[in-house]
Amino acid sequence: SQTIHQWPATLVQPVGSPLSLECTVEGTSNPNLYWYRQAAGRGLQLLFYSVGIGQISSEVPQNLSASRPQDRQFILSSKKLLLSDSGFYLCAWSATGWDTEAFFGQGTRLTVV
Amino acid sequence: EDKVVQSPLSLVVHEGDTVTLNCSYEVTNFRSLLWYKQEKKAPTFLFMLTSSGIEKKSGRLSSILDKKELFSILNITATQTGDSAVYLCAVEAESGTNAGKSTFGDGTTLTVKP
Numbered sequence: 488s489q490t491i492h493q494w495p496a497t498l499v500q501p502v503g504s505p506l507s508l509e510c511t512v513e514g515t516s517n518p519n520l521y522w523y524r525q526a527a528g529r530g531l532q533l534l535f536y537s538v539g540i541g542q543i544s545s546e547v548p549q550n551l552s553a554s555r556p557q558d559r560q561f562i563l564s565s566k567k568l569l570l571s572d573s574g575f576y577l578c579a580w581s582a583t584g585w586d587t588e589a590f591f592g593q594g595t596r597l598t599v600v
Numbered sequence: 601e602d603k604v605v606q607s608p609l610s611l612v613v614h615e616g617d618t619v620t621l622n623c624s625y626e627v628t629n630f631r632s633l634l635w636y637k638q639e640k641k642a643p644t645f646l647f648m649l650t651s652s653g654i655e656k657k658s659g660r661l662s663s664i665l666d667k668k669e670l671f672s673i674l675n676i677t678a679t680q681t682g683d684s685a686v687y688l689c690a691v692e693a694e695s696g697t698n699a700g701k702s703t704f705g706d707g708t709t710l711t712v713k714p
Contacts, residue, residue, distance in 0.1 A: 523704075530604070530688055530704035531643075546701075577642070586632045586650060586692070589702065591642040 489514035493578045493592030500599055506551075506565040508595050510578030513559065518580040520561040521589065522553055525575040537561060538583070573599045602627045606689050606705035614713050617679050621708045623689030624671040633665055633672050634702065636688040643688055646674070679712045686710075 493510045500506060512518050519538055523531040533546045535553035543553050550569050554562045561578055575596050579589040603626045613619055625633065632650045636643035647656045649665035649672060656663050660679075665672045676683055686709050690702040 528706070528709075530606075530706045531690070531702075532704070533701060536701065575641075585694075586648065588634060588645040588648055589643075590645070594641045 489580075489590065491578065491580055491590055491592045493595060495595060496593060497596045498598070500568050500597065502570055502599055503567050506563070506568050506572070506597070508563040508576055508578075508597075510561045510563075510592055511559055512561075512580045515559070515580070515582070517558060517583050519583060519587075520555060521579040521581070522551075522561065522563050523577045523579065525577060525594075527575075531577065535563070568599045570599050573597055602691065602693060602703040604689055604691050604703050604705035606687075606708050608708060609706065610709040610711070612711045612713065613679055615680055617712075618675065618677045619679060619710060621674040621676075621687050621689075621710070622671060623674070623705055625689075625691045625703075626670065627691045627693045627703065629694035630667070631692045631694055634690045634692065635663055635672075635674050636690065638686040638688055638707070639684075646687075676710075679710075681712050681714055684710055684712045 490513045521536045522534040525531050537543050537555045540555055551565050575594050577594045578592040581587045581589045605624050607622045632648050634648050635646040647663045652667040660677045663674045686707040688707045689705040692702045
């Protein structure tokens with residue numbers, strides 16, 4: 488069966504520090520991978536998605552970047568965090584192609600202080 | 601810009617009540633509409649709807665899509681306290697790549713009281 492791991496669960500970082508959140512998927516090949524951010528009381532905002540190794544599409548201009556160094560590994564990064572980067576970050580995967588549901592990781596609560 | 605609007609934003613009911621959650625959308629190149637349940641952290645998939653008028657059903661939950669009027673409803677009958685969660689509606693559109701791009705609504709927070 489497929490599983491998705493996302494870590495850490497909680498992170499408190501000072502402004503200006505770097506960020507690296509990691510997500511890995513097991514039990515499937517060539518998944519579509521996604522990074523979402525969820526503000527309190529809001530829906531999910533798509534940040535990045537990837538259809539293959541090294542292929543990253545960015546949805547919104549921001550202080551963050553994403554990379555996919557391996558087929559089932561997706562990393563969200565920042566060189567210098569801003570206060571506005573605080574939020575709940577969710578990684579997700581879906582099967583290749585269309586009309587497939589997404590499976591989400593447990594999320595990372597990031598607080599920038 | 602693609603838009604998904606859910607209503608109500610929050611709802612408090614008592615066990616046994618029936619609830620209807622609404623989702624309307626304005627999306628270019630619509631592919632499908634999906635409902636998710638988010639209890640604590642990770643949203644979990646409920647339904648995917650691609651065709652108008654065909655009801656999807658799972659236990660006490662059901663959903664239907666109207667592609668002409670651009671909305672969907674999620675019904676929960678005989679609600680239980682375990683139904684308390686945020687219900688998210690997402691619409692998938694063609695992105696020009698081999699991946700669905702989903703736009704999410706802000707969710708409906710359902711609280712079921714004993």
